[in-house]
Amino acid sequence: MASLTYFPIATQTTTSTVSSVTFSSISQAYTDLIIVVNNGSTVSAQGLFMQINGDTGSNYSLTTTWLNGNTSAQGNFQPTSTTGISQFSGLAQNATTIIEAMVINLMNYSNTTNYKTLIQRSVCDATLQYLVGNWHNNNAITSLTFSIGSGNIQTGSSFTIYGIKAA
């Protein structure tokens, strides 16, 4: 039986505060991608924002549900037309340290016949979130860009892309 193996494709750790982190020329040699992020922001209550292949148009949709670990507040939102995949970030806590975490499963990213679907699990401002997102485009995914809604990505934030092969 083939084992689930993570092949590191690329990793970036910010050495200063930056407005965005971009992975370009992503290898097309794998079936799926797993993206692992451990970040902070220079402003609290700001979620990460991801765009694919530099697409800034309203070509994304998502559904997310969230639960706060401190207050037990919970909710959901599901915008049908957005300019990127965004975390819910409505509950302010001290997020300026490197405490935010995110794992994204991006399926079938290199195919050119289907829209791309992702599953994202994250913790932002002590808020656990599950998100299913869709990029309404058939193109293969070759680049990913991460930014913060307001402010910058904190120094010491790490972003890693792993490739997963089907067999």
Add this chain to the structure above:
Amino acid sequence: MALQSPTLISSLNTNSGAVGSITFSSIPQTYTDLKIIMSIRATTGGGGVWLHSTYNGSNNAMNACWYSSGSAYGNANGYGSTSNGYNALITGAGDTGNTFAQVEWYIMNYTSSNPKTMFTDGYEENNAAIAYTTYGFVQWNTSSALTSITFTADSGNIDQYSTFYLYGISNS
């Protein structure tokens, strides 16, 4: 050359009999992230027993999770002195015999001086109508590198024939 990940670091089991706790200690500091996969059952309780975790011997700072079964759903959270409570729901003595919960932990940047955030999944097996699934997270706010993790059941012991595997994941 990139390392093959996940790499098995350590495996533990309770084949010799039930135990009060399971600890991975002296965790090597050579990986980026950690993954723990366990098959676990508690000696008491039933219909979902909370699995607790401590890190380097101390409670985590905060946790929260959703839980659901065929007939119930909700959420739980804890922080401060009660923070080690709500990590995952596992199989207990009141559940069907010889069934074990499947539980997975994913721990990021465990050697860093930043707070540690981890995701926790639990799938209680009961072979009956009620079996809980839990999706949660844990934050351990310390600048210390993570060197040991201990798991305990909310009530009773960890039952015989439970298994625990610790894997390392490298980003290069």
